[in-house]
Amino acid sequence: MISKEKLKDYASKLMFDMEDSEYETLQSEFEIILKQMDLIGQIEGISEVEPMTFPYVIYHAKLRDDVVKDELTKEEVLYNAKQVKNEQVMVPKVVE
């Protein structure tokens, strides 16, 4: 079972918060999901099945050749920055 405290902890780690009623909705949805997971867990021999992260495995993939290309200009790199100083992106001080 998933508790409201646990959801609050996750939310805090992901840096957001919600109304109490929203947590309750989320909690009831999680309960359904967990029940479904339980059902899957009951399938015979399931523990011996390797988790599938991709539908197929590539055996003879050609990885990328080590060639330099597609660099952006400095103007393009800094285009989206709110503030720029010394050709670098300027942000509020982040060191602890």
Place this chain on the structure above:
Amino acid sequence: MYKVVIGLEVHCELQTNSKVFSSSKNTYSSDPNSHVSAVDLGLPGVLPVTNEEAVKKALKSAMALNCKTPDEILFDRKNYFYPDLPKGFQITQVTKPMGKNGYLMINVDGTDKKVGIRQLHLEEDTASLDHYGSYSLIDYNRSGIPLIEIVTEPCMNSAEEALAFLEALRSVFLYCEVSEAKSDKGQMRCDVNISLMEENSTKMGTKVEIKNINSFGNVKEAIKYEIKRQTEILQSGGTVVQETRRYDDEDMKTYSMRNKVDAIDYKYYVEPNLVPVKLSNEYLEEIRKEIPPLQYERINKYMTDYGLSRYDATILVKEKAIAEYFEETIKEGADPKLSSNWITSVILGHLNKYELSITDIFVTPKMLTNLIKMVNDKVISSKQGKEVLYKALTEEKEPAVIVKESGMKQIVDDNVIEKFVLEVLDENPNVVLQYKNGKTNVIDFLVGQVMKKSRGQANPAMTMKMIKEQIEKR
């Protein structure tokens, strides 16, 4: 007394043309944001594409460190929020790292030790951040540079062992040509895990992690400081807090950054944008073939097969090119001990003086071997040999030519020396008499006279012997 337990996490940037998941240039540049692609910035819609060279070099490093390699290339996503990571996650490896359960042999004060390697994985480096009074500046040049992280077992017990491991590890990177491994350029960085335990206890102490130490010297200082700090806490009856600390190289102390309660949950999962790629045995064997004999192996070979001292062997293997030069002279037929002497005393001195690499010098292993043979065959004396080698190095002339041109030759013909000896004895009957009366040190004068007559070319040992024999006869 407490026993120190140290484990290391070492990051090393791989030497490739382009970055690990994008095609922008992998370079150390002082011009900020000059080698950046859309992938490095994590712009919407971009996809990573794995650089084969980075994969090969990571696998090569793993094999050189005796690690087990995986059956496929698989990456994971490590999620965290920080300005050095524009897309909000780092592509790294957790599920199937490039190497697992390896080891590296080190030697501290003549004693061998096996340092266990828990794992080696390939990941992307982050952007670099510089902090100022009220703001931080981001340079994305470093973002996406291929990085391998090596995690050791907690099995080192002193600052010296940790340092020996780092030196040995750097030599593996240099010998395998996977990285320049320069710590002053941030290409090799190190985190230290350190704890103290009761001397005879089996229970590990509380571990403290020291982050981002920027030089090998500082690793040593940070460990020393931390041993002192933790010892003082334990001796006064306190407990060491499990936390992450940083090392300040100005006052040579460590400072608390965060404790375990604040530990970040990275929510790792398999990177969905990169499909797993199976690794065939043939592919892995091709990579394995490129690993040269490493330092540790070469030192042992030089000591057991060639009878060199550990000291000399260690000097010769410091650089792969020097070790190869030395081995080449042996293949050419040089005596290993003599070759080692000539290289360490004359050639390395020359390299240091002019800041050269051994691959820059004019004298080839074959030329050196011939020179050593000339001395061995008494064609020239050992002193003359050194002069010739200096000349050959500075004037870029073949030693054999120098010997010929300067008429530098040692006379080893008995008959020729005898002629000079008889002349000198005939010319100096008083000195011969002095010798006979017990004033034996006058023999030096007689040898000197023979040298004068032969223009310094008579073999001194033979001359001395012959003078004694001839005086006996008189």
